[in-house]
Amino acid sequence: xARLSPNIALNAEALLQKAAEQTGLSxxxxxxxxxxxxxxLKSLQDEARLNxxxxxxxxxxxxxxxxxxxxxxxxxxxxxxxxxxPIDRPLYILGFPRTGTTLLHSLLACDPxxxxxxxxxGLHPAPAPESLQDDPRISTTRDWVAGFEKLVPNLARAxxxxxxxxxxxxxxxxxxxxxxxxxxxAHVPSYSKWLVEHEADxxxxxYYRRQLQMLGWKCRGNHxxxxxxxxxxxxxxxxxxxPDARIVQTHRCAESVLPSxxxxxxxxxxxxxxxxxxxxxxxxxxxxxxxxxxxxGEVRAAADPAQVLDVQYADLVANPIDxxxxxxxxxxxxYSAEFENRMKQWLADNxxxxxxxxxxxxxxxxxxxxxxxxDFTGIKK
Numbered sequence: 077x078a079r080l081s082p083n084i085a086l087n088a089e090a091l092l093q094k095a096a097e098q099t100g101l102s103x104x105x106x107x108x109x110x111x112x113x114x115x116x117l118k119s120l121q122d123e124a125r126l127n128x129x130x131x132x133x134x135x136x137x138x139x140x141x142x143x144x145x146x147x148x149x150x151x152x153x154x155x156x157x158x159x160x161x162p163i164d165r166p167l168y169i170l171g172f173p174r175t176g177t178t179l180l181h182s183l184l185a186c187d188p189x190x191x192x193x194x195x196x197x198g199l200h201p202a203p204a205p206e207s208l209q210d211d212p213r214i215s216t217t218r219d220w221v222a223g224f225e226k227l228v229p230n231l232a233r234a235x236x237x238x239x240x241x242x243x244x245x246x247x248x249x250x251x252x253x254x255x256x257x258x259x260x261x262a263h264v265p266s267y268s269k270w271l272v273e274h275e276a277d278x279x280x281x282x283y284y285r286r287q288l289q290m291l292g293w294k295c296r297g298n299h300x301x302x303x304x305x306x307x308x309x310x311x312x313x314x315x316x317x318x319p320d321a322r323i324v325q326t327h328r329c330a331e332s333v334l335p336s337x338x339x340x341x342x343x344x345x346x347x348x349x350x351x352x353x354x355x356x357x358x359x360x361x362x363x364x365x366x367x368x369x370x371x372x373g374e375v376r377a378a379a380d381p382a383q384v385l386d387v388q389y390a391d392l393v394a395n396p397i398d399x400x401x402x403x404x405x406x407x408x409x410x411y412s413a414e415f416e417n418r419m420k421q422w423l424a425d426n427x428x429x430x431x432x433x434x435x436x437x438x439x440x441x442x443x444x445x446x447x448x449x450x451d452f453t454g455i456k457k
Contacts, residue, residue, distance in 0.1 A: 085131045085132070085134075085135045086117050086120050086121050086131065086134060086135060086138075087117070088113065088114050088117045088118075091117075091135070091138055091139055091142060092104070092142060094139060094142075095139055095142035095143045095145075095146060096146065098139075098143060099143055099146045099147065099150075101146040101147070101149070101150055102146075103146065103149040103150070103153070104142065104145045104146060104149065105145050105148065105149045105283065106279060106282070106283055108252070108277070108279035108280070108283070109145070109251070109252050109253050109254070109283070111270075112252070112253040112254040112267070112270065112271070112274070113138075113253040115266065115267050115270050116138075116253055116258055116264065116267045117138070118266070118267075119262075119264035119265070119266045119267035119268075120134055120262060120264060120267075122266070123263055123264055123265055123266060124262040124263050124264055124348070124349060125263065125349045125350070125351045126262065126348055126349055127348065127349055127350050129227070129347065129348060130262070130347070130348030130349050133227070133347070133348055134261075134262070134348070140199070141250060141251050141253070144200065144201055144202055144251055145251055147202035147203065148201065148202040148251075148286070148287065148290065150202070150203075151202045151203045151204055151290055152286070152290070155204070155293070157293075158204060158286075158289055158290050158293045159286065159289060160289075161288075161289035161290075161292050161293045161296070163285065163288055163289065163292065163300060163318065164298075164299060164320065165299050165320050165321070165322055165407075165409075166288075166299055166300040166301075166302055166318055166320075166321050166322070167184065167190075167299055167300065167301050167302070167321075167322045167323075167324065167403075167407065167409070168302050168303065168307055168314065168318075168321050168322065168323050168324070169181055169184070169301075169302070169303035169307075169324050169325075169326065170303075170307050170308045170311065170323055170324065170325040170326070170372075170384075171303075171305075171308065171325055171326030171327065171328075172305060172308065172326075172328070172333045172337065172365060172368075173305050173333070173336065173337050173340060174328065174332060174333050174336035174337065174340075175326040175327060175328040175333060175389050176326045176328065176387070176389040176392045176393065177303050177305075177326050178235065178303075179392060179393070179396065180303075180324065180326060180387070180392060180396075180399075180400075181242050181244075181301065181303045182241075182242055182422060182426070183396055183397075183400050183419050183422065183423075184301045184400065184403075185241075185242040185301055186415055186418035186419045186422050187301070187409075187412070187415045187418075188412070188414055188415065188418070189297060189298040189299075189410065189412070189415075190297050190298065190299055190300070190301045191292055191295070191296060191297025191298075191299065191300050191301070192242045192297075192300065192301040192302070193242065193243050193244075193245060193247065193248065193291070193302070194208065194239070194240050194241065194242070194243060195217055195221070195237060195238060195239050195240070195241060195243040195247065196211065196213045196214045196216070196217035196239050196240065197213075197247075197291055198243050198244075198245075198246075198247020198248055199213070199216075199217050199220065199247060200213040200216065200217070201248060201251075201287055201290065201291060202290065203290075204290045204291065204293045204294055204295075205291065205294065205295050206294055206295075207295070208295050214239055214240060215239075217239035218239045220239075221237045221238070221239055224237070225237070227347050228343050228344055228347045235340070242301070244303055244304040244305075245284065245302050245303065245304035245306075245307065246304045246305070246306060248284055248287045248288070249280060249284050249304065249306060251283065251287070252279070252280040252283050252284065254271060254274055254275065254277065254280045255271075255280075255306050256271065256275070256305060256306050256309070256364075257306070258271075259271070259341075259360075259364070260340060260341045260344060260345075261344045261345065261348065262344075262345060262348055262349070263345065263349070263352075263353075263356070265360075268360070268364070272309075272364075272367060275306060275309040275310045275313070276309065276310045276311065276312035276313040276314075276371075276375075277313055278313045278316050278317055280310070280313060281310065281313040281314055281316065281317035281318070282317055284317075285317050285318070288300060298409075298410070299409065308325075308368055308372045309367075309368045309371055309372060311371075311372050311375040311376070311379075312371075312375045315375070315379060315383075321383070322383065322407040322409075323383055323384040323385070324384075324385050324386075324387055324403055324407075325384055325385070325386050325387065326387050326388075326389060326392065327386060327387070327388055327389060328388075328389035328390075329449075330365075330448050330449065330451070330452030331438060331445050331448055331449060332389075333365070333452075334358075334361060334362060334365065334438065334441075334443060334448055334452075335358075335436040335437055335438045335440070335441055335443065336436055337361050337365070338354070338357050338358050338361055338436065338441040338443075339436035341357050341361065342354060342357060345357070354440060354441050354442070355441060355442035357441055358438075358441030358442045358443045359442065362443060362448070362451070365452070366451060366452065369452065385402075385403060385406045385407065387399060387403070396419070396423060397416060397419055397420065397423075400419065401416075
């Protein structure tokens with residue numbers, strides 16, 4: 077694979093054919109994925125300045141997503157009743173990265189009555205799991221994590237991956253090829269321009285809903301706990317497809333949020349390209365987050381205000397269990413003693429910076445604190 081030229085390794089039709097040959101299947105599902113898929117591949121070829129490792133990483137990721145789409149359609153064809161799996165009152169965590177979403181997600185996942193996405197399910201969602209504790213995909217994912225952390229050694233300090241731990245919906249929604257995770261992984265401005273106008277498309281959320289139905293067919297909980305940065309710009313589509321969703325939105329000052337996102341972006345891009353422009357990363361994400369803030373704010377203004385609860389990062393960190401209690405009371409979920417005990421144990425086992433501090437600054441990405449404060453007045457509620 078390393079000998080393939082970028083034009084061959086990231087050829088849209090060649091990868092579709094390779095996925096079909098690998099599985100013996102031909103149905104990729106709803107064709108709405110094809111436009112972003114083709115735009116992404118073109119942007120990766122023309123703009124991302126990928127090195128050989130970057131080409132290989134991108135090819136493997138895209139091939140995995142295509143294979144999973146084929147396996148998903150096969151699973152639904154064999155078990156059409158999966159489409160009737162209920163998804164009632166899912167609880168969504170919205171917020172920019174580094175606003176406490178991962179902490180909150182981990183705490184909410186302590187609820188034994190809840191259902192949440194495991195990393196191994198996101199990487200290999202099909203076929204529908206029979207068990208969440210005993211599946212060969214778990215060991216496969218552990219091997220993948222070990223290899224990925226060798227390629228991106230700074231990742232654990234920013235976001236530690238665990239094959240059986242709670243993970244973001246990005247691992248599911250990336251199968252639509254319409255997700256900002258691709259912007260984090262590579263410099264793809266043409267693709268990004270398209271994505272800004274299509275993040276809230278209902279087609280992406282309808283496909284994502286089918287994935288949740290498949291995963292919850294035999295392994296169900298009382299309600300799903302979900303989170304991903306893309307749910308903020310995708311809020312309109314989310315509420316259209318999940319009208320009874322309950323929302324928690326986390327907030328933190330932009331001076332802390334923005335450089336952390338830039339650092340999170342720099343790590344995978346440095347592994348995939350030899351020409352990473354940190355100032356360009358800063359400029360891109362400053363404008364990108366401003367646009368996300370504007371669009372999500374418009375959706376929130378038109379939505380039922382009772383559907384969303386705002387949580388400040390400082391309050392969450394200072395009083396995590398009290399914050400979760402407040403969320404459950406506000407959204408009328410059942411709060412149990414076992415849930416609270418599990419949260420206390422998780423907090424004792426997972427002190428902050430357990431995997432090393434994630435250090436960054438505005439200045440290293442060409443950003444100015446005063447300008448950021450002025451531009452992002454709406455982030456800190």
